[in-house]
Amino acid sequence: MTPPVIEIAHATVGYDGRPVLRDVSLTVTAGEVVAVLGANGSGKSTLVRAALGLVPVGAGSVALFGTPRRRFRQWHRIGYVPQRPGAGSGVPATVREVVASGRLARRGVLRPAGRADREAVTAALDAVGLADRAGDPVSTLSGGQQQRTLIARALAGGPELLVLDEPTAGVDAASQEAFAEALRGFRDGGGTVL
Template sequence: MSVVEVRHLAAGYDGREILRDVDLSVASGDVVAVLGANGSGKSTLIRTILGLVPVRRGEIDLFGTAQRRFRQWSRIGYVPQRIGAGSGVPATVGEVVASGRLARRGLFRPPGAADRAAVNEALAAVGLLDRIGDPVGTLSGGQQQRTLIARALAGKPDLLVLDEPTAGVDAASQEAFAGALTEFAANGGTIMLVLHELGPLRPLIGRAVVVHDGRIAHEGVPPEPAGHHAEPGHDHVHPHADEAKAGICEWAPTEGTKAY
């Protein structure tokens, strides 16, 4: 079954067109990495699919329904980039993860046994069940990112969308991400990830889509990283930063890749 279908998509904001004539298909059970240099449009592609950036031209279908008519948002779990789990609000780890159940149970229905079980299961998947009662502000940056992934998992989505989940976090958290996502995929889940580089997630990735200058420049086997990212000593961890300033993996078309 098709989970995401993108046809001849053009999108952008602030009067600027960022994506141009993009076609993409994601089937049920696919694990797709969206790669590209900063400013290439990879995050804009994900945000447009989720309805966060307006479509200028083209069409998007989600689970066989036109995006403009799609209402089953509980089927999609989204982990945005560069947002701390605390966000200045005093809450426990368990409370943050429990908020991921709201779309499924409704705002006014109190949590039940199934909700509590889903929260515990999600926290166990990312290795934070022992921190369920701790204030989220006491966690490290990597642990906060793991909390956000647990929040998405708690909603029991069919499609999990993550925007640079490993950027700027420690190696232990990256390994925890890999384990949780591997389990989600093994249970039939569909995953789309925006990444600078694959790191410990490489064995999980079934297909890579490289965005270059607002277009799909490569689709298929993940290409090898270029430049200093290919060096053995490269640590695969980047600080969060503006796209124009951050360290980047220059994923771009190379000889032998499929270009459009």
């Protein structure tokens, strides 16, 4: 039997020793699409960060693809879109460059991009409807377009698991529809979504 993609068991997670989540358990199996709902400040982003090892887990355990989080190294299997990070962040990168950075975990920084890399980047740009903006600096895009750039970056890596934290906040209805279509394709290809 294949192990769960994400398995959080009885986890306590917090910041500066102040717990935000207590005794939280979550199992996401391959092919599932799981949505986490809750009020602002209820700990959704904290839960996602704990799953990815971005905040330490006090009590309890976290495993990814059957491997304890601490020993997990196969980051190319996971695409992550954080909540409102600002894709620009002052770096004068183009949309295509930001999306191509989603391939780095897969090909390694030192190996030049090959045909498969270029095709994955082009497909991801098409999926979010930004092909015509590929050459533009990310900083010149609107907030929603920057958010779509980050979704494309996560898709470009060809992950098995997509972890999306409020991915469509600030994204207009037409683009949300395109995003839903891209997610549908990802799921139909066997992908898992949190």
